Amino acid sequence: MNGLMERFYRFSEIIMKIALFQILWFVFSLCGLFILGIMPATIGLYTVIRKWLMGNEDNRSLVKVYWSTFQKEFWKANALGFALFSISFLLYLNFSLIKFTEGIFHISLLVGVCTLSILFIILLIYFFPVYVHFNLKKWTQYFTMSLLIGISFPFHTIAMLFGIVAIYMLFMWIPGLIPFFSVSMFALLFMWMALKVFKKMQDHMKVNCEITEGYSNKAIPSKNITNEV
Numbered sequence: 001m002n003g004l005m006e007r008f009y010r011f012s013e014i015i016m017k018i019a020l021f022q023i024l025w026f027v028f029s030l031c032g033l034f035i036l037g038i039m040p041a042t043i044g045l046y047t048v049i050r051k052w053l054m055g056n057e058d059n060r061s062l063v064k065v066y067w068s069t070f071q072k073e074f075w076k077a078n079a080l081g082f083a084l085f086s087i088s089f090l091l092y093l094n095f096s097l098i099k100f101t102e103g104i105f106h107i108s109l110l111v112g113v114c115t116l117s118i119l120f121i122i123l124l125i126y127f128f129p130v131y132v133h134f135n136l137k138k139w140t141q142y143f144t145m146s147l148l149i150g151i152s153f154p155f156h157t158i159a160m161l162f163g164i165v166a167i168y169m170l171f172m173w174i175p176g177l178i179p180f181f182s183v184s185m186f187a188l189l190f191m192w193m194a195l196k197v198f199k200k201m202q203d204h205m206k207v208n209c210e211i212t213e214g215y216s217n218k219a220i221p222s223k224n225i226t227n228e229v
Contacts (some may be wrong), residue, residue: 017052020059021045021184028070036074039081044069045184046128049191080131080139084124091117122150125160128187129194153197163189 028041044066051065094113101109126146136142150157167185171178 017059018184018188019180021049021187022180022182024048024063024066025183028066031070032074036078039077040070040074042128042183042187043073043077043131045187046132046191049184049187050129050132050195053192053195076139080142083143084127087120091120119147122157123147125157125190126150126194129191129198132191133194133198149194149197149201153200156193156197160190160193163193 025041025045028044029037031037032040047069048062048066051062056062091113094109094116098106098109098113123143123146126149127142130146130149131142134142134145136145164186167189171182
């Protein structure tokens with residue numbers, strides 16, 4: 001009986017934590033009037049979820065990390081958000097042009113745009129986990145690395161896609177959950193799966209480096225902002 005109550009208490013804690021993350025995301029997005037607030041708020045969300053999954057359970061500490069991340073990453077996050085928006089807008093324009101084409105050109109354009117759209121979805125799934133986990137020198141590397149990881153680990157990527165469908169169906173079944181869990185649930189899914197991928201990457205790198213001249217912890221540096229408490 002005590003074990004059952006303990007599991008129920010733990011489950012309730014997890015639900016409350018996810019709801020807290022959703023509230024924080026909304027509040028910080030509002031701080032930037034949404035247009036300028038969504039990207040830094042989302043990066044803050046992934047940062048605290050990462051720290052939580054890695055063992056930090058202190059709510060006060062997580063809120064402090066969220067605030068410091070939001071401030072530190074505000075302008076860079078918005079610049080990256082503008083780049084992502086530009087890519088999505090170009091894809092939308094190409095989809096709009098498809099209806100004005102015919103014949104082989106229509107088929108070629110359709111296949112090309114659909115392929116690029118799938119790659120863009122993969123990039124979006126991994127972008128935020130990669131950004132908060134790795135400290136890369138060039139901002140373009142976050143795009144290329146996100147895409148390469150998603151392609152290199154197809155089973156994890158497919159599992160994420162199934163997870164998206166499952167969460168979507170849950171929200172369609174119980175729409176009242178959307179205001180409290182929508183963004184944070186998807187972020188939790190992506191970050192949780194991405195950490196498993198990153199662990200596999202580190203393990204493979206460790207084995208390869210041991211075979212050659214030894215393993216270096218600097219092979220994939222962690223993001224500095226995630227070390228703040």
